[in-house]
Amino acid sequence: MLNEVFRKSHLFVKNNNPAYQRYFIKKEKLEHRLSIILGARGVRKTTTIAQYMSRFDKDKALYVSLDDISNSTQNIYEIAEAFELQGGKLLCLDEIHKYENWSQELKNIYDTFPRLKVIASGSSALQIHKGSHDLSRRAIVYTMVGMSFREFLELHYHIDFEAYSLENLLQDHVEISEHIVDVLAGKGQRVIALFRDYLKFGYYPYYLSMSNDLLFFQTLKQNINVSIESDFLSLLEEKYLCEVGGKSKSFKQIKDIENSFIAADDMEVGFGKKIPLWLFGFLY
Numbered sequence: 001m002l003n004e005v006f007r008k009s010h011l012f013v014k015n016n017n018p019a020y021q022r023y024f025i026k027k028e029k030l031e032h033r034l035s036i037i038l039g040a041r042g043v044r045k046t047t048t049i050a051q052y053m054s055r056f057d058k059d060k061a062l063y064v065s066l067d068d069i070s071n072s073t074q075n076i077y078e079i080a081e082a083f084e085l086q087g088g089k090l091l092c093l094d095e096i097h098k099y100e101n102w103s104q105e106l107k108n109i110y111d112t113f114p115r116l117k118v119i120a121s122g123s124s125a126l127q128i129h130k131g132s133h134d135l136s137r138r139a140i141v142y143t144m145v146g147m148s149f150r151e152f153l154e155l156h157y158h159i160d161f162e163a164y165s166l167e168n169l170l171q172d173h174v175e176i177s178e179h180i181v182d183v184l185a186g187k188g189q190r191v192i193a194l195f196r197d198y199l200k201f202g203y204y205p206y207y208l209s210m211s212n213d214l215l216f217f218q219t220l221k222q223n224i225n226v227s228i229e230s231d232f233l234s235l236l237e238e239k240y241l242c243e244v245g246g247k248s249k250s251f252k253q254i255k256d257i258e259n260s261f262i263a264a265d266d267m268e269v270g271f272g273k274k275i276p277l278w279l280f281g282f283l284y
Helices: 003-015 024-025 045-053 076-085 104-113 125-135 148-157 166-186 191-201 203-211 211-229 279-282
Strands: 034-039 061-065 092-096 117-122 139-146 241-245 261-263 274-276
Touching: 003 045, 003 061, 024 045, 034 045, 034 148, 034 279, 045 092, 045 117, 045 211, 061 076, 076 092, 076 104, 092 104, 104 117, 125 211, 148 191, 148 279, 166 191, 166 274, 203 211, 261 279, 274 279
Parallel strands: 034 117, 034 139, 061 092, 092 117, 241 261, 261 274
Antiparallel strands: none
């Protein structure tokens, strides 16, 4: 039953396992028995799954694309059962939201096979959140986002910087930005010019696999349209309020609001509560 699934799984890991690892795989251990990775299309969720799988013996980890079995006679419970009987340890299910009744079957897999670890991923935030209610006591849901400015510098220019917490950035942004600007200047680079490139193509890692800018932007447009049509999820108010604008942006609109800041474009180093916009790209 699993021969063809294993063949595709081995090929998947071989072809999707680059040396560079995103912040997510460095930060999240995914130690729980059932983990769901949520994120927009193109942020390398699938690549990250392949990198997790490479930590296991090749026959102990199995990748299944739900695109492959959505119209077949197989179901994920039967695959999990057969895999676990063969001594399988890690089952990875990609684009889980495309599979009908996925939350119920994940619940059954979790309850029936306590020795089997499952990682599922999905691009449709709305469908995942709706379906994950039944799994609230079983699954841990993670959100994976696109590349930060810090990662962009690391991947494209091999310049390593540490990530900063939001609290640390807000409190010490002058010292942090001065340090980053100085390091980049020592390598013949200017932070504003690099940030412009990041805003153009840096958020999505798949830019590196495209043969030209036109092809990248066509793919990006398609992903945006799909996300708007099927993946959109509203975001709630946070602890801090950041007003985004140019370097001459005033505090007039937020002067009486506690924990408010200005994220200013075209500025290398800020002052007071005015912080360079590019510096928020060092949060992860």
